[in-house]
Amino acid sequence: MKKRLRTSSVWAKAFERSFVAMTRTATQSGTRALTRALKPAVARRTPPPGAGAWIPGVAIGSTGVRRFRLYRPPDVRIDERLPLMVMLHGCDQDANAFAASTRMNRIAMRERFMVLYPEQDRLANARGCWNWFDTGTGRAYGEAALIMKAIDQVCLLQPVDRVRVAVAGLSAGASMAALLVTRHPERFKAVVMHSGIPPGTAHSSLSALGAMQGRRRTLPLAATPVTMEANWPPLLVIHGDADIIVSPHNGHVAAQVWADAAGARPGQARSIQRGKRYPMSVTDFKRKGDTVATLVAVGGLAHAWSGGAANKPFSDKRGPDASRMVWAFVARQFRD
Known part of the structure; x- marks a missing residue:
């Protein structure tokens, strides 16, 4: 027992x-x-690292609602009016991810400007892509209008210099940035397309796939040399020649159609390499001495933000620093 x-x-x-x-x-x-x-x-x-304020906001318009984040550098004086840089993320990103990848806030803190990060709603696109291509239904224009609502709200509520506003984007964000400027050229001093597709290349999701592969013809921009000379902002294009997601052909076409609309001509391409970073070929398109467009073709760069933070999606630290290039280009337009 x-x-x-x-x-x-x-x-x-x-x-x-x-x-x-x-x-x-x-x-x-x-x-x-x-x-x-x-x-x-x-x-x-989680706010991106660094000093300054990371301010949430919501833009509301007749076409819907979009969230945004605003970076405001520390110790802004009551009498200051700071430039505004609008940053449009790519697919599978959001405002936080794009800020962390590009580290634009770090430059904004040093150079004293604000950075607005509009954010696509996943209900509008499951992968968080801006629907830049959907001009056939007008959805692209509706999203552009919401981004403008966010800009207007920030200009109203924050110490922003309304005449010093620029926009940049990556991939789908780059294409939306260019579309935004074609609809409101008088509101921007500069536009930057990183790995994007120019306006007039697609009008639906199906045609966007062909455009990504470089198999679509791009229509001329709806602008005249007079318009360009008066208020059409200069364009900076950055594109990797190893990009298999968005064909590098799109970068060349974007710069060319921008130049064609102004009657600008390309200058001699110059090769630049800084340290061990990827080399780049830089071509300026000028009209009467003024730079209308600049094309930066980065050797060895895939579909990623050049010189971005390490270990972040769609970011390649080995490329030349695109964020610095963007601000240098934009700052020149603000001074001019």
Whole structure:
């Protein structure tokens, strides 16, 4: 009888140990799964590193609602009026991810300008892409109008210099940036397209796929040399020659159609390489001494922000620093 009791006790203790071990494993697995599930949401709400304010906002218009984030450098004086840089993210990104990848806030803190990051709604596009191509239904224009609402709101509520506003974007954000400027050229001093497709190349999701592969013809911009000379902002194009997502052909076409609309001619391409970073070929398109467009073709760069933060999606630290190039280009237009 005592032997049976001792045996039962041994089995009970073994079962208890196994049950505790299984519970601990299940709890740890559940915690890890929950952590993985919550990680994207936490990342979206975590401010990018660095001093300054990371301000949330919402733009509301007749075509919908879009969230945005605004970076404001520290110690802004009440009498200051700062330039505004609008940054439009690419697919599978949001405002936080784009700010972290480009590190534009760091430059904004040093050079004293504000950075606006409009954010695409996943209900409008499952991958978070701006629908720049959907001009056939007018959805692209509706999104452009919401971005303008965000700009107007920031200009109204923050110490922004309304005459010093520029826009830049990556991939789908680059295409939306160019579309935005074609609809409101008088509102921007400069536009930057990084790895994007020029306006007039697609009008639907199907034609956008052909455009990404460089198989679509681009229509001339709806502008005249007089308009260009008066208020059409200069364009900077940055595109990697190893991009297999958006054909590098699009970068060349973007610069060319911008130049054609102004009657500008390309100058001699110049090769530049800084340290061990990828080399780049830079071509300026000029009319009467004024630079209408600049094309920067980066050797070896794929579909990623050139010189971006390490270990971030759509970011390649080995490329020349696109954020610095963007600000240098934009600052020249602000001075001029």
